[in-house]
Amino acid sequence: MQYIHEAEIAIAAAKQAASLCESVRHSVEFASVDKPDRSPVTIADFAAQAVICYRLNQAFPKDAIVAEESAALLYESPLQLTKVTKLVQSFIPDATPDQVTAWIDLGQGKVGERFWTLDPIDGTKGFLRGDQYAIAIALIESGEVKLGVMACPGMDELFMAIRGQGTRRISLKTGESQPIRVAAGNCLAESVETSHGNPDRQRSIAQAVGLTSRFQMDSQAKYGAIASGHAALYLRLPWVQNPNYRENIWDHAVGAIIVEEAGGCVTDMNGQPLNFSIDPQLIENRGIVASNGMIHEAVLRAITQTNIQDDSEQLAS
Numbered sequence: 001m002q003y004i005h006e007a008e009i010a011i012a013a014a015k016q017a018a019s020l021c022e023s024v025r026h027s028v029e030f031a032s033v034d035k036p037d038r039s040p041v042t043i044a045d046f047a048a049q050a051v052i053c054y055r056l057n058q059a060f061p062k063d064a065i066v067a068e069e070s071a072a073l074l075y076e077s078p079l080q081l082t083k084v085t086k087l088v089q090s091f092i093p094d095a096t097p098d099q100v101t102a103w104i105d106l107g108q109g110k111v112g113e114r115f116w117t118l119d120p121i122d123g124t125k126g127f128l129r130g131d132q133y134a135i136a137i138a139l140i141e142s143g144e145v146k147l148g149v150m151a152c153p154g155m156d157e158l159f160m161a162i163r164g165q166g167t168r169r170i171s172l173k174t175g176e177s178q179p180i181r182v183a184a185g186n187c188l189a190e191s192v193e194t195s196h197g198n199p200d201r202q203r204s205i206a207q208a209v210g211l212t213s214r215f216q217m218d219s220q221a222k223y224g225a226i227a228s229g230h231a232a233l234y235l236r237l238p239w240v241q242n243p244n245y246r247e248n249i250w251d252h253a254v255g256a257i258i259v260e261e262a263g264g265c266v267t268d269m270n271g272q273p274l275n276f277s278i279d280p281q282l283i284e285n286r287g288i289v290a291s292n293g294m295i296h297e298a299v300l301r302a303i304t305q306t307n308i309q310d311d312s313e314q315l316a317s
Contacts (some may be wrong), residue, residue: 003139003147003162006060010137010149011119011170013055014158016091017048017135018151021121023225024087025130040124043080046088046104047068048120048135053106056094056116056137063097063139064115065219066280067107068250074101111249111279114141119250126192126218134219148254152221159254161223161261167227182264182292183229188214189222195239201306202235208302209295210234223255226290227262233299236288238271246281252288265293266278271300 072205076079076092079225081097082297088095088103095103095151109115119136125131132154136276139147151158153172159180161167170177188206206214211233225231239245249295256266267273269287278284289299 001162001165003165003221005143006139006147007149007160007162009055009059010139011158011160013052014135014137014149014151015172016051016055020044020048020051020090020155021133021135022153023090025127030160038130040067041069041073042121042124042127043083043087044127045124046071046074046080046084047100049099049107049118050084050088050095052120052135052137054103057103057106057303061118062135064109065107065236066109066115066117066249067112068119068248069104070108071101073106074104075196080284087255088316105243109134111140111288114139114286116140117253117276118248119183122251123219123221129218131192132218132221134221134224134254135218136250136254138250138257140249140253140276143275145253145257146229146274148257150220150224150254152219152224155221155224157224157228161227161257163257163261166262167262169224169228174187178187180228181263182226182259182262182294183232183250184292185229185296186210186212187231187233187234189225189234190214190216191220191222191236192216195241197236198238198240201237203236203301205235205306206233207307211295212272220251220255223290224264226264226292227258229292232292232295234288234290235299235316237303238287247285247288248281250280251278252282255290259290263293264291265296266290267296269300269303 021044135151154194183199184237268285275284
């Protein structure tokens with residue numbers, strides 16, 4: 001079967017990163033700093049990326065890696081680099097600070113014919129609050145996600161999907177594995193961060209297709225909720241404050257294949273497939289629609305209807 005070796009390496013790397021992240025989250029000395037875009041980053045983000053990039057590069061040295069973090073902030077903070085290095089040494093005992101920064105910066109690769117994309121901690125704010133977060137690793141070939149591995153320590157679960165082979169849920173504690181499928185339901189999964197989309201419009205569309213309840217969750221764990229039948233829909237429509245925003249590939253590649261291989265559907269707001277073949281951002285796509293598949297066309301029609309209404313209101317004003 002294809003991609004089994006890749007899956008084994010990615011699962012092992014995700015499990016190590018999850019263990020590392022949980023050790024940081026339960027430590028006394030735990031804080032974050034802000035990146036230039038004002039989003040938070042922690043020593044766990046850097047250390048997890050170093051470990052994952054090291055494992056992927058050891059197994060697949062010819063594969064590029066496109067990841068969220070770079071080591072730039074660590075070059076400016078020797079104290080933080082020392083902390084990150086000690087974390088990495090828990091799994092790679094002979095790691096040096098120079099090696100750690102080099103491993104992190106392996107993630108500055110280019111989108112190409114075959115590459116990995118990863119987010120060492122997807123949902124850092126959830127991680128900081130003690131809520132949900134995810135370690136997300138995906139393999140992309142010819143623009144199509146072929147493999148996705150997502151560890152969700154807050155749920156004690158790891159989701160794994162291989163193109164054409166379905167989605168499985170694996171316990172992080174026991175290793176027990178079982179296939180999962182989407183299900184009919186009436187629940188909308190929302191981001192905790194209200195700036196990550198257009199909440200009022202998203203709720204209106206959910207109601208239009210008959211969804212009567214909702215819950216909030218950080219990170220791509222929302223995709224896992226759809227794949228396992230706990231939610232029917234996740235929407236991420238253009239931000240009110242930033243209507244031209246384009247999503248990052250590492251924020252959606254894993255979730256997309258996990259939902260699709262569980263029987264669901266993931267497109268942009270215009271019904272187009274997500275294009276992972278061009279850039280670290282989904283520059284040809286606007287918005288995200290992830291569903292159990294049963295309601296997908298109805299959701300797209302509801303989005304089109306609200307677009308028409310918005311255009312009419314603008315003309316009237």
